[in-house]
Amino acid sequence: xxxxxxxxxxxxxxxxxxxxxxxxxxxxxxxxxxxxxxxxxxxxxxxxxxxxxxxxxxxxxxxxxxxxxxxxxxxxxxxxxxxxxxxxxxxxxxxxxxxxxxxxxxxxxxxxxxxxxxxxxxxxxxxxxxxxxxxxxxxxxxxxxxxxxxxxxxxxxxxxxxxxxxxxxxxxxxxxxxxxxxxxxxxxxxxxxxxxxxxxxxxxxxxxxxxxxxxxxxxxxxxxxxxxxxxxxxxxxxxxxxxxxxxxxxxxxxxxxxxxxxxxxxxxxxxxxxxxxxxxxxxxxxxxxxxxxxxxxxxxxxxxxxxxxxxxxxxxxxxxxxxxxxxxxxxxxxxxxxxxxxxxxxxxxxxxxxxxxxxxxxxxxxxxxxxxxxxxxxxxxxxxxxxxxxxxxxxxxxxxxxxxxxxxxxxxxxxxxxxxxxxxx
RNA sequence: GGCGUGGUGGCAGAGUGGUUGAAUGCACCGGUCUUGAAAACCGGCGGACCCGAAAGGGUCUCGUGAGUUCGAAUCUCACCCGCGCCGCCA
Numbered sequence: 001x002x003x004x005x006x007x008x009x010x011x012x013x014x015x016x017x018x019x020x021x022x023x024x025x026x027x028x029x030x031x032x033x034x035x036x037x038x039x040x041x042x043x044x045x046x047x048x049x050x051x052x053x054x055x056x057x058x059x060x061x062x063x064x065x066x067x068x069x070x071x072x073x074x075x076x077x078x079x080x081x082x083x084x085x086x087x088x089x090x091x092x093x094x095x096x097x098x099x100x101x102x103x104x105x106x107x108x109x110x111x112x113x114x115x116x117x118x119x120x121x122x123x124x125x126x127x128x129x130x131x132x133x134x135x136x137x138x139x140x141x142x143x144x145x146x147x148x149x150x151x152x153x154x155x156x157x158x159x160x161x162x163x164x165x166x167x168x169x170x171x172x173x174x175x176x177x178x179x180x181x182x183x184x185x186x187x188x189x190x191x192x193x194x195x196x197x198x199x200x201x202x203x204x205x206x207x208x209x210x211x212x213x214x215x216x217x218x219x220x221x222x223x224x225x226x227x228x229x230x231x232x233x234x235x236x237x238x239x240x241x242x243x244x245x246x247x248x249x250x251x252x253x254x255x256x257x258x259x260x261x262x263x264x265x266x267x268x269x270x271x272x273x274x275x276x277x278x279x280x281x282x283x284x285x286x287x288x289x290x291x292x293x294x295x296x297x298x299x300x301x302x303x304x305x306x307x308x309x310x311x312x313x314x315x316x317x318x319x320x321x322x323x324x325x326x327x328x329x330x331x332x333x334x335x336x337x338x339x340x341x342x343x344x345x346x347x348x349x350x351x352x353x354x355x356x357x358x359x360x361x362x363x364x365x366x367x368x369x370x371x372x373x374x375x376x377x378x379x380x381x382x383x384x385x386x387x388x389x390x391x392x393x394x395x396x397x398x399x400x401x402x403x404x405x406x407x408x409x410x411x412x413x414x415x416x417x418x419x420x421x422x423x424x425x
Numbered sequence: 426g427g428c429g430u431g432g433u434g435g436c437a438g439a440g441u442g443g444u445u446g447a448a449u450g451c452a453c454c455g456g457u458c459u460u461g462a463a464a465a466c467c468g469g470c471g472g473a474c475c476c477g478a479a480a481g482g483g484u485c486u487c488g489u490g491a492g493u494u495c496g497a498a499u500c501u502c503a504c505c506c507g508c509g510c511c512g513c514c515a
Contacts, residue, residue, distance in 0.1 A: 045475055049484040056484090059496040063443040072495080079495040246435090246472090374454055375470070 001104050001365045007038040017110035020117035020326040030103055037100040044093040048086060055082045106215050109361040111326040112335045122325035130318030133401060135347030142345055142399035143276035146172060149425045164281035166392065171424055176284060178418035179391055180259050183286040183311055187388065191307045193257035193288060198237035200261060201228040206240040209366030211332035221263045230263035234287035235385045240366055246378045247370040253300060254291045277392040278350065284391040290384040297357050297382035305337050305355040308388035314414040317341045317397050320349065334359040345400035350393040355386030
């Protein structure tokens with residue numbers, strides 16, 4: 001969420017930000033409305049507070065007179081009149097505030113200056129690591145390998161839950177467990193992250209904090225009876241860990257790693273990547289989250305991204321790093337790098353990580369602050385997160401990139417001790 | 426799920442309708458003292474918002490939201506959360 005003060009003195013900045021995301025046309029009327037409402041809001045506050053101040057004074061005089069045994073009926077009558085005024089003023093203030101708040105909650109974050117304007121076509125490849133295998137060299141797609149080797153069972157996943165739900169079995173199931181331990185171990189032991197294990201069901205306040213609500217309710221699985229939602233990513237519970245708290249400057253930066261299942265309805269994506277493991281409703285992921293100061297957050301994005309890249313290097317999977325253009329950058333993010341790994345069986349680059357800095361956008365929503373020094377005013381922290389990594393697509397890439405001509409799969413060295421073998425199949 | 430009980434500032438803990446944003450203690454910050462530190466003493470010390478160039482002034486905030494009242498931390502109702510016991514349960 002943006003600072004409401006932007007509506008007073010930085011409307012141009014706000015409009016420019018929306019333009020870079022390609023949303024100005026859509027949002028211009030909303031921005032104008034918000035600018036007007038913010039003026040109304042402050043006006044209503046001022047008038048109401050003046051009335052309240054008058055009433056408070058009268059109440060004290062009433063108390064004073066009563067103590068002296070004097071009559072105060074006239075003051076009481078006047079005070080009551082102010083009370084009626086206040087009720088009306090409050091109503092107006094609440095209505096205006098609710099509307100401006102609603103608008104503010106649904107405006108995407110401003111991207112950093114270095115983020116190019118434009119949509120997906122304006123994304124740029126920053127660097128590539130490793131050598132992708134040719135996509136036409138007879139490499140079987142991961143679902144064929146997985147089924148042939150008895151490691152994934154898509155028909156039964158569909159039977160149990162529906163399409164887009166996977167059953168891993170045998171060495172495939174163990175691979176999931178191995179990936180989890182491997183990734184968490186590297187991040188805790190080599191990158192200094194604190195390990196967390198978090199709830200998969202969260203409440204509305206939590207989802208509002210990270211930006212999924214109110215705008216993206218339809219993208220999530222909901223438990224209506226309890227007003228809870230299945231998390232789309234561990235970012236949600238982890239970032240909200242310190243919601244409504246004030247940290248000491250000495251505690252920053254803080255970094256957390258958490259494994260979780262992730263649930264996505266993928267509303268509106270019917271027909272895309274329907275085969276195999278590429279786009280599913282439930283997948284597993286190891287997520288990194290960092291809390292940083294505003295001064296360091298930009299640099300921390302590089303650190304975070306390097307940590308995610310490290311995992312791909314250890315898994316010996318060729319990948320490329322994309323700088324997303326403003327229009328392709330997520331709602332809450334100010335700048336995002338996507339990591340894409342090449343899967344030669346399907347001949348596609350697969351997004352396996354998205355590393356973002358959110359500036360104070362999430363922190364303001366979630367009210368996560370820190371104090372630079374004792375006695376100083378609290379400031380909002382900056383939050384970052386990135387997948388490191390998303391399992392199902394990584395498994396697809398492992399099955400395809402490390403596929404041998406005899407149909408077996410070579411296990412990357414770093415993963416062998418977790419899996420207990422160096423070949424699958 | 427049932428019954429009971431409780432939610433006050435960073436923590437502990439007073440306060441049951443009127444100068445209470447809130448005693449007191451601890452913690453924290455500044456100062457005096459000290460070679461230095463500790464102790465002692467003095468002072469300060471929640472957050473959000475509005476007006477203002479600033480100085481400063483004002484409003485809100487005692488789990489959340491409604492209500493009673495001229496006036497609510499204090500009274501009423503609903504909800505949320507904690508704790509205890511019972512029930513159920515991986």
